Amino acid sequence: MVNQRRLALPNPHLTEVTEDFLYHLGLTTHDNLADMFRDIKFIVMGGSSTTMLEFAKYARGELYLPSDRLENLCRSERYGLWKVGPLLVVAHGVGAPSITILLHELFKLVHYSNATNVMFIRVGTSAGIGVEPGTIVISENALNASLRKEHRQVVLGQEISRPTILDQVLAQALLMCQNDPNIPSMLGSTLCAEDFYEGQGRLDGAFCDYTEEDKIEYLRRAYTMGCRNIEMESCAFSSLCHRAGVRGAVVCVTLIDRLQSDLMSPADVERYDELVRRPHQLVIKFIKRQLGLKIKENKSLAQATSTPPTAIQPVTS
């Protein structure tokens, strides 16, 4: 029997609040959050609203849910929020500040709605380091641009370093769902940059003060430390999920190998849409296993076992 674990909010000030506003979601505790969200088990998030809406439609089909119109439940204009049965599909924008705001409000949403054992999974595209374009990298660690496993925050003027710990059991469980021999897949560390150009050592920004050799030296250093891809949110994501005591995973596909090129090859541009979907397909396979739904089996979600023997346990620490 899986222990039903509710998300606790480690903020003593919230106990004094009569109505709590999730400003950027446009929701408050005066909405009936429990009715709206109590049954969610997975929050799957990615940068772009368009891509995440596509993911929501794909998930709906794979989970045999009715093809009703998907309503954006985010009442503010900043983010995207779609509910697909036990999934909440979310668009988080670009970079750490954007995803940080969202995670604060999602943790509150999960808490107030009394949802239990909710896992957080980020899906996205990334640049590869020393791996073939199209590789799925499931993050074991997140390193910041200084190549340290830390997320730095400034709180009341003081710089604080927080560990970027990802759930190794969840990462392994995701990898085990990947059984397509045509899609290279691995666990690896992820380099989390604060910018796409100078922050990732690219030579084609508006500014660049370093050489190709400097760039390669930096990327090789990251490779030696286990980094296999680069994106822009994994440090904030892993640090905040760890702090909230929820299972978190980052699943990205690589579009290029930065040790070879800064540009996607024409063949990879051609198959861009297919590459973007690779993490989505893997995550849906995982979710179906967790829900006890067999792939291609025409079985409604209501009939599925909700706690199958293969389900991984919630965090108990």
Add this chain to the structure above:
Amino acid sequence: MVNQRRLALPNPHLTEVTEDFLYHLGLTTHDNLADMFRDIKFIVMGGSSTTMLEFAKYARGELYLPSDRLENLCRSERYGLWKVGPLLVVAHGVGAPSITILLHELFKLVHYSNATNVMFIRVGTSAGIGVEPGTIVISENALNASLRKEHRQVVLGQEISRPTILDQVLAQALLMCQNDPNIPSMLGSTLCAEDFYEGQGRLDGAFCDYTEEDKIEYLRRAYTMGCRNIEMESCAFSSLCHRAGVRGAVVCVTLIDRLQSDLMSPADVERYDELVRRPHQLVIKFIKRQLGLKIKENKSLAQATSTPPTAIQPVTS
């Protein structure tokens, strides 16, 4: 006569590039950027796509331009880009990483399109410090969350501190356009945070390890250093505009006074839409003055003097 100054790109690598991709705008130098954008003189940007599209429609009316359908010229799904005569209206998302990517690509767009003397203005909402809600704050300085006038970047693993210098002439010229006695307006320093919750000393995030007294002490310290409002992009914006040698300004309205409350008053929630428009109205007044268009005068843009005596000169340093 105003000197026609083109934006130079201080990146020696770009001279070797045959096609340059502005990935996040979905444009390349094989598009005819000069035909599309050569006539732009003002880039006005803000966080939200919905708000900036509203701004674009408002600007179109105020500049007496035909009310054709406004097409989002950003071919990727990340940002928003609408052209309104000599204005480019842009949505930049939330936080420094998001606006940094966009500025790299906008500087390249301005360079490749041969547009000259382009000014960059960010408009937005903000939290106030010790000023009445509804106040327009035009930023004289941008301070990071450590209360230093610097923008920190990590480039190839090394932390670099860059100055956050804003154009004082442009800030003054904007303030001089504000002649509505019912709208308090001022020059002030802007505190640029990396997050909405802990990063701005709020007590109502999912996490909070400090007290109300700690929070007030931090905000008072910021006030003493001249800060009158808080937002999340001014450090990256000012630092990058200064580096690119373009005039840059940040014009925000305050929604609350953080020394009094962390929540908007019901009366301010009621007039939220009107508050959001305050910086828009001021910036349009300024642009009309620059273009020699008189307010409410039914004169087409083509007939207007393009370099009136009141026009401020481009940066010459």
